[in-house]
Amino acid sequence: MRAIHVPQPTRPTGVSSLRAVSIIRFVLPLILCLLALGFEFGEHGGASETQRAGWPGMSEMVIFGMLGPAAVFATMSYVVALLRKINVVQARLTEMNQGLERLVTERTTDLQTSNADLAQANRQLHELDEMKSDFVALVSHELRAPLATLNGGLEVALQHPEDLPLRARRVLDLVMGETLRLTQFVQTILDVSQLEAGKLRLNCGPLAVRPMLRRAAEIVFGPDEQRIVWQIPTSLPPAWGDEVYAEEAVRNLLRNAQKYAPPQSPIELTALQVGNAMRVCITDYGPGIPAEAQGKIFERFYRAGQGDEHAPHGWGLGLHFARSLIVAQGGSLSLESPARTDPDAPGARFILELQIAEEAQDYAKAAPDR
Known part of the structure; x- marks a missing residue:
């Protein structure tokens, strides 16, 4: 019997992805913050005192330099949490599939062993049945000759029943009937054995x-x-x-x-x-x-x-x-x-x-x- 193969899932790749996302979670907001600050200073760095007095740079720095990176950091943190959960689920799924594969392998081995034992027992029973049929056929065949001799002797003895005493004639008739019945039984057993063995010829x-x-x-x-x-x-x-x-x-x-x-x-x-x-x-x-x-x-x-x-x-x-x-x-x-x-x-x-x-x-x- 062919063994059942349960495909094992590929090893989770979320570990490396989680590490990369964790790094990006800190680096990306920092880069965004620096870019926002650099852009604001670059845009308004050469302004006069009067222009700087009316410059809304602090609010823009807060919005673009702080809140934006903070939102990115929060989003990336949520993604990291999701990846961790996915890794846990994949690890459990891998463990379950490995356990299932071991169980299927064990059961398949047990089934192959049981099938082999059953096949051997079936062969032994078949051999015993053939031996039984051969033995019955042999015994029946060996009984036919002495029964035929006995029947012939009884027929000769009963050729002139009037010459026999009444009691002896009755005993011989009884023996003759039982011998014929036994002969018929032996012939039936022989025919049944030959028929079951496929050796009885039908025309x-x-x-x-x-x-x-x-x-x-x-x-x-x-x-x-x-x-x-x-x-x-x-x-x-x-x-x-x-x-x-x-x-x-x-x-x-x-x-x-x-x-x-x-x-x-x-x-x-x-x-x-x-x-x-x-x-x-x-x-x-x-x-x-x-x-x-x-x-x-x-x-x-x-x-x-x-x-x-x-x-x-x-x-x-x-x-x-x-x-x-x-x-x-x-x-x-x-x-x-x-x-x-x-x-x-x-x-x-x-x-x-x-x-x-x-x-x-x-x-x-x-x-x-x-």
Whole structure:
């Protein structure tokens, strides 16, 4: 940061001026007095006794030789007093400016030191965050192989469930479900780490919205898909996005609705074109999201109702990952709650928007260097 320079006023020149005026204050009246006396004597020095008797020289000498120089002396004395006051003010102003310059220099030095310390602390935090992300990604990557082996072994063991005792089959089904949930969690952590590090590759292109929503609903709800209330036109223009990760974002939103809405309650799934965007709305009939939690609902590891023993199990990554994926594809994800007027089931509505494929392509052609 460049140091602030306060210009220091020039050193007062009134000291020498005051000395000169002080000398002139005495010399000028004396010269005027001598000139007046000399002029009067020169003019009337050769006059006769009779002329001298009527000579008004004394009055002229008093007026021109005494009062005039006295007036000049008084005026010069006033000027001297003014110059002294000006010198005092200039001295104080110089002292104040010097003090201000020292203060600004000290503050600038302190600010530069603070900025350097802050920059160093920021670099250290950035390095720690990168180390954390790398560590999480490494652990998640290392967990994938044993989890895949475990899932494969469980699938083999459950190929012929009729040959297993009922209790053993139930235990294997439970272990299989928990293993799949853990696998999904590890994959989510890995994807979040890669996305935040800018290493997640997105292959954006025209995206058929209706089939993508159908697949996501079938995967999340399975045979319980009849809960979905479809409000999707038969003809929709393609959106612009990554088919895999756009569907992943929709799955996370559907899982969230499935988790928090009462069992068997309907879940509305709407898609429509709004201007140059494709809007997908997922509305549930659950308890809604409190106003104080809506600003944090998309943060990592944040869950509404934390600390409530009756709250559904989760890690607080689904909504964060869904929004990050949609934003990375040039879209947006927002929340409305309450979504309904029913006080017992106000619900929540998540609004996902992606660009229409034609509009996105036209924008890319118009700005190829962006």
